[in-house]
Amino acid sequence: MKLLFLNGPNLNLLGKREPGIYGKTTLAEIETTVCQRAGELGVAVDFRQSNSEGELVTWIQQAVGEFGAVVLNAGAYTHTSIALRDAISATGIPTVEIHLSNIHAREEFRHHSMIAAVCRGQICGFGPHSYVLGLEAALSLIKPAA
DSSP states (O other): OEEEEEEOTTGGGTTTSOHHHHOSOOHHHHHHHHHHHHHHHTOEEEEEEOSOHHHHHHHHHHHTTTOSEEEEEOGGGGGTOHHHHHHHHHHOOOEEEEESSOGGGSOGGGSOOSSGGGSSEEEESSTTHHHHHHHHHHHHHHSOOO
C-alpha cells in the first residue's frame, strides 16, 4: 500500500520562509517524520514537491492505480487552482488536503479552498503534525477498520 504526498509552491522554502507562520521545520524534516510514522503503520510513501501547477496535476493523474490515496498541501494553489480541483475530481483518487497553518484564521483570500469540495477532508493548523494527521487520515480511507 502506497500513499502519495504532494507539496506545492514555496514549500521547498520551509524552515526559512516566514517561520512565524510556517515554523522552522524544513520539508525534508517533515518527510523524515512522515516516513518514520508510515513505516510504523506499514505503508510506503512517495514525497514530492513542485512549484509547477502542471506537474502537480500530472502527478495526481499518474497516481491512479499506483497509490491508494494522495495527501496534498497545494500551498497557494489551494486558493486558485481549478486545474488541481479538476484533476482530483477526474481521477477520483481519495485526497486529503493539508496545511501547516490554519488557513481560516489568516487573510480573507486564504479562507476559500478551490480543492476542498473534491477532497475527502481537510487538516489545517497543526504545523508539521498536519502531515502525520494527513497520513493517518489517508490511510483510514483505504484500509478497512480493524
